[in-house]
Amino acid sequence: MPITGDQTLLKQINRMAIVRRVRQQAGQSRADLAKETGLTKSTVSLLAQELIDEGWLVEHEIQITGALGRRPTPLSIDPHRLAMVGAELGVDRIHVVATSLTGEIVWQADEDFLSVDAEGVLQRLASLLIDGIVSVRAAGRQVLGAGVGLPGAVDESAGILKVAPNLGWRDIDVATPLRSALTNAGLGDLPLYLQNEADVAALGEFEFGEAPVPEPLVYLSLGIGVGAGVVVNDRLFLGSAGFAGEVGHSILQVAGPRCSCGREGCAEAYIGLRAIAQQSAGDGDVQASAGTLVARASAGDPLTISAVQRAGHYLGVLMQNLWTAFDPGRFVLGGPTCELGAPLLDAARETLGRYARDAGLPPPEVRVSRYGARAVAAGAAGMVLHKLVRPL
Amino acid sequence: MPITGDQTLLKQINRMAIVRRVRQQAGQSRADLAKETGLTKSTVSLLAQELIDEGWLVEHEIQITGALGRRPTPLSIDPHRLAMVGAELGVDRIHVVATSLTGEIVWQADEDFLSVDAEGVLQRLASLLIDGIVSVRAAGRQVLGAGVGLPGAVDESAGILKVAPNLGWRDIDVATPLRSALTNAGLGDLPLYLQNEADVAALGEFEFGEAPVPEPLVYLSLGIGVGAGVVVNDRLFLGSAGFAGEVGHSILQVAGPRCSCGREGCAEAYIGLRAIAQQSAGDGDVQASAGTLVARASAGDPLTISAVQRAGHYLGVLMQNLWTAFDPGRFVLGGPTCELGAPLLDAARETLGRYARDAGLPPPEVRVSRYGARAVAAGAAGMVLHKLVRPL
Incomplete structure (x- = not known):
């Protein structure tokens, strides 16, 4: 499918290609990135500057060495200015976290619930997500989006939890009440993603694991x-x-x-x-x-x-x-x-x-998740990043 | 990765995009294909004519209707002019087939073997593959390539059968003797692909099944x-x-x-x-x-x-x-x-x-392969097609 007609999409693909390269290997220079992506040096410089301005990338100190003079400036993912919010809707508990681009948990909240009345539970979930977004913003980070891991089979595009045997839920529309709560809180523009809990935890391990993740x-x-x-x-x-x-x-x-x-x-x-x-x-x-x-x-x-x-x-x-x-x-x-x-x-x-x-x-190889009981919530934040860096 | 610099590859991608579209739905016109691929009508016409000349596509009769005058000419995959050769190296038997682009078996041969001496068995396999290629050519078809399904884990790029427990083989180089036999027979230019037997049979069901294959x-x-x-x-x-x-x-x-x-x-x-x-x-x-x-x-x-x-x-x-x-x-x-x-x-x-x-x-859904005992050999032929229509 030719995509060159859509300049905005093409630009976003190239921007995110740069982010993904820097994630794979921190410390690359603009020249390295030009070589690896096949983009021109001037395009890379332009896009890298945008990504620095927006909080995706950070420049390290310029290294001066006697022998080689001024070295190219290394770029890394910025762990300080952006965040994603992720939640786990469990069988009897809601976990919410916010993470940096590199997967550090920078905010968290938990809440038990006893009732399995879907409307009430989703209201609490929405409220905790909004708390997370507002708190992280107040701490000076921009929030890129929100993700939720659900305890059952999910129809991702429809936003529906199809079967959650341990909650006794079937065909529950999760997306609509969450979106409307976000909209009421003035957060209607924020991307929202839903998926099965094990799937989002897998994405978290994939996105936040040390590169390259096998x-x-x-x-x-x-x-x-x-x-x-x-x-x-x-x-x-x-x-x-x-x-x-x-x-x-x-x-x-x-x-x-x-x-x-x-x-x-x-x-x-x-x-x-x-x-x-x-x-x-x-x-x-x-x-x-x-x-x-x-x-x-x-x-x-x-x-x-x-x-x-x-x-x-x-x-x-x-x-x-x-x-x-x-x-x-x-x-x-x-x-x-x-x-x-x-x-x-x-x-x-x-x-x-x-x-x-x-x-x-x-x-x-067998590892235990570094996120422990928060693996799904952190994974839901990772899912937001996973989606954003893959515009196609 | 930008690929537009490589004009030959780009052209092959576009040609094979057309072949794949026609396979998905026979009877499409050049105008349909232009709409679906995003290529210009003149590019589609040029590439379709090449594909017709080479034996990939065939034009149906032009349909004249009173109301609409001359209708666009429908295109289909040509089942008559091209072929792929596929072989199964089993535990005690070699099957070889040649198939059309649409998966009909147009030639076949079988041979039992008792010895599991790798050198001798691979020599017989090469000889039967060459028989197939020569016979199909004599019947007027051009051969696009050869594929082999092997009874164990395969390192595809190295052409090595890593472990075949039921043959008692380990780390056997299958590609080298086959390639050299093909070269000696003046067939050194023919693409040759190797893979595990269940994998090639899966490709056969995928390539030769009625579209869309779920x-x-x-x-x-x-x-x-x-x-x-x-x-x-x-x-x-x-x-x-x-x-x-x-x-x-x-x-x-x-x-x-x-x-x-x-x-x-x-x-x-x-x-x-x-x-x-x-x-x-x-x-x-x-x-x-x-x-x-x-x-x-x-x-x-x-x-x-x-x-x-x-x-x-x-x-x-x-x-x-x-x-x-x-x-x-x-x-x-x-x-x-x-x-x-x-x-x-x-x-x-x-x-x-x-x-x-x-x-x-x-x-x-559970089906039984239409190829019966020849599912791996037919699949090996399907693997050749699978590779050729995916140049990237």
């Missing part, structure tokens, strides 16, 4: 629900109907325990927080919160520790299966279940490692 | 080995090291039967031809050929029928798991195991359907 990147979201977000060829892998990565409902054991989805032997029925709580409770109280389980495990409760290790083992089986399907360059684990720490993660790594040894292959 | 397309290769090829965003999904789609080694049952790969409970240990043969043999002779099993099942042997149904059930579990991972728009099943027909396929559809019902979702 592909495919598979983010595993571990909480009450279990799902994956996959980034490949610089984009989210969404599948034919937005259900790709619903790997919490892949079968790890034929005729295994019944899952919340109705099937038997799903990964979520072994690895989901409710399954771990059930296993760890014995005859006691079933408390599905990660905090409760962490406390019990730390207190040395043998039933809890063995339940967590069992879940870790099945997490290793799930990763083994996703390894054969996607051949990821990196797994990233995130979500509240990760708070269970070593008993979970060691068991998962041990199982994955055993499968790798049996097959005579080196195991894939 | 994405992601997941081709499941069912034989002694079990693997998948995935097409998404118009390209093969290969993973970080070319191992994506090695789903025969995903775990369907923790601590299940030992697989040839060394792991336990892999899909291949339930669905692979050797596993079916083992189950069906009882105390008798283990014969892993699909033909033997088909004969036994047709003769009503209850042990064979139940072994095939059991494999079909696990095939349904595997598809359920790939459904959650990739959310395919279409599954296509191919390879020798498909010759087992209804007992296998009905059981697979029944299991997948049950999982879908349990989850309250419509099951994904």
Whole structure:
């Protein structure tokens, strides 16, 4: 498709090409960028100046060396003047963060909710997003846009949460109430993006990870629900109907325990927080919160520790299966279940490692998200950046 | 990356854009194509005439209607003048076909081999490829290139078969002997492409399927080995090291039967031809050929029928798991195991359907490849077309 007719779009493509190059490798000069992008030096200089003026890029000090005289000025991403706001609408909690262009969290807020009345919950979500935008602006940053991660399958272009089993929601229009709240707050021009929670967390790891981030990147979201977000060829892998990565409902054991989805032997029925709580409770109280389980495990409760290790083992089986399907360059684990720490993660790594040894292959890389419980909210901020630097 | 400096490449991109549009919808006029591609009418006319002269396109009869006078001439892909040659190097057999641009098989040859001496096998493969090229040319077609599907992980750019467990090969340079045989036969200029067998079969279904082919397309290769090829965003999904789609080694049952790969409970240990043969043999002779099993099942042997149904059930579990991972728009099943027909396929559809019902979702589309045992060879021909119509 020829695009040269649309000068504004073409310019934005070239501007964002420069931003992406500088992100890949900080410290490049205008001359380096001209060589790499194929743009003329004067075009690069013009666009770089705009990007500096707008807060995307920053110039380092000019380096004077005796031998070489004045060196070209290195450019980097500016972490100080722009921000994106991201939110997670979870099953019982809203997280909101604002991040810099380089992924540092510069503002955050959390709020629990008990009711699952969609209208009320979305009103609270909108209000917290607006709080974030207003606070970040008051601190002197310009806000580029807002993103939201949702706990289910999302129709991104329609802005609809199609199915959120753990909330009991179906076909909820999320975009309209959020947009109208933003408009009422005088923020109607701000771009707003919605996507599934594991998908946005994957984008966060992809955008804010140290370059180069290996592909495919598979983010595993571990909480009450279990799902994956996959980034490949610089984009989210969404599948034919937005259900790709619903790997919490892949079968790890034929005729295994019944899952919340109705099937038997799903990964979520072994690895989901409710399954771990059930296993760890014995005859006691079933408390599905990660905090409760962490406390019990730390207190040395043998039933809890063995339940967590069992879940870790099945997490290793799930990763083994996703390894054969996607051949990821990196797994990233995130979500509240990760708070269970070593008993979970060691068991998962041990199982994955055993499968790798049996097959005579080196195991894939496995990391834990640096954002912890805020991986989805930070990812939603990362999604805004992901969209903006890819105008096509 | 600006590409307008390279006029030859730019022209080839525009030519192939026209070919792809006509493939998507036959019967378009030059004016339609100008509108859709954004090229000028005179450029489209010039390029279309070249493509007609070279055998890519054909003009239909001009339609005269009373009311509208002379109508624009519709263009279609020409199925008569060009061909691609494709080969499958299997575990014990070589298939070679030549196909038209629209996927009809216009020539074919098969040869069994007993030795797994790489040098000798590759010599036979080269010889059959050359036979195909020479025969198709003698019948008046020009040959655009040759493709080969290999039974293992392939380093495409180096032309190396990295691991082929069922042949016992590791790091075999396939490209060099094939190229040198082609050069010796005066065919050194012909493009040659190599890739994993499931991947090339997926490309065949994608290139030769009726447009539009839904994405992601997941081709499941069912034989002694079990693997998948995935097409998404118009390209093969290969993973970080070319191992994506090695789903025969995903775990369907923790601590299940030992697989040839060394792991336990892999899909291949339930669905692979050797596993079916083992189950069906009882105390008798283990014969892993699909033909033997088909004969036994047709003769009503209850042990064979139940072994095939059991494999079909696990095939349904595997598809359920790939459904959650990739959310395919279409599954296509191919390879020798498909010759087992209804007992296998009905059981697979029944299991997948049950999982879908349990989850309250419509099951994904499942088709059997129209190329039967030649799905990989036809796919290798399709891979040539896939590469040529995507110059970038």
